[in-house]
Amino acid sequence: MPELPEVETVKRGLAPAMEGARVARLELRRRDLRFPFPDALADRVSGRTIVGLGRRAKYLLVDLDDGNTLISHLGMSGSFRIEEDAASAMPGEFHHARSKDEKHDHVIFHLEGGGGPRRVVYNDPRRFGFMDIVGRADLAAHPFFRDLGPEPTGNELGATYLAERFRDKAQPLKSALLDQKNIAGLGNIYVCEALWRSHLSPIRAAGTLVTPGGKPKEKLSLLVASIRDVIADAIAAGGSSLRDHIQTDGSLGYFQHSFSVYDREGQACGTPGCGGTVARIVQAGRSTFYCAACQK
Numbered sequence: 001m002p003e004l005p006e007v008e009t010v011k012r013g014l015a016p017a018m019e020g021a022r023v024a025r026l027e028l029r030r031r032d033l034r035f036p037f038p039d040a041l042a043d044r045v046s047g048r049t050i051v052g053l054g055r056r057a058k059y060l061l062v063d064l065d066d067g068n069t070l071i072s073h074l075g076m077s078g079s080f081r082i083e084e085d086a087a088s089a090m091p092g093e094f095h096h097a098r099s100k101d102e103k104h105d106h107v108i109f110h111l112e113g114g115g116g117p118r119r120v121v122y123n124d125p126r127r128f129g130f131m132d133i134v135g136r137a138d139l140a141a142h143p144f145f146r147d148l149g150p151e152p153t154g155n156e157l158g159a160t161y162l163a164e165r166f167r168d169k170a171q172p173l174k175s176a177l178l179d180q181k182n183i184a185g186l187g188n189i190y191v192c193e194a195l196w197r198s199h200l201s202p203i204r205a206a207g208t209l210v211t212p213g214g215k216p217k218e219k220l221s222l223l224v225a226s227i228r229d230v231i232a233d234a235i236a237a238g239g240s241s242l243r244d245h246i247q248t249d250g251s252l253g254y255f256q257h258s259f260s261v262y263d264r265e266g267q268a269c270g271t272p273g274c275g276g277t278v279a280r281i282v283q284a285g286r287s288t289f290y291c292a293a294c295q296k
Helices: 004-018 041-045 136-141 159-166 173-178 188-197 218-241
Strands: 022-028 050-056 059-064 068-073 079-084 087-089 105-112 118-123 130-135 278-283 286-291
Touching (some): 004 059, 004 079, 004 105, 004 118, 004 218, 041 130, 068 136, 130 136, 188 218, 188 286
Antiparallel strands (some): 050 059, 059 068, 068 130, 079 087, 079 118, 278 286
């Protein structure tokens, strides 16, 4: 599933094509994705101007000029494709290849304005993605968002905050970090990477990073810094690799993944002087990659 940096990269790739454009027509080629489309979705979006694109956790937000926000989640296999004249580009890159098969093109934004007519196509072979629409003023109370914790790079995330969430918790540290009520949008890949950077074991109890008095230990402060850094680095890599949204050959600059432990089972740990090997274990049905030699 695309993680926060990938969704941020998609948002940045779509922005030049969508922001300020008028939706001449929203074309729905089926009645549902993972869930049925909201009633009259096409009518509610058609004719509206897109005033901005945003992101909350792993959700893409499309703000319209009537005060409504279109919410989009990419699910397991969803992606957007920009088509302008004969060229096309797919904003964002993922650990696994995304589909360009037109039979899986389920939602099409027919746009006009600025740079001329163009289409933004949502493609989703497995149809695990979904869309909804809600008034912007009601967004925080929406079921998708009301229980979400702070963003990984936001000012609300700090060692003191996590100490309050982790205190007396026997829950494995990785599971606690994946809990969206603790931190919004932090997924499997970047939890593995942040734990490796902070030399913390994914299987240790979350509460061991908090003092008996409820204060964050130094290792928890290091973890927060590692979370911020790994997400910021990934977003920066995506942003810096994005060129103009359309090239003459239809290509787009993509976020190139560079992982230190994720999906590197059996390879040497990259920590200087460690000498350990990256191992894979399964936690709550998900693969965890870490080095037992330097992550304690």
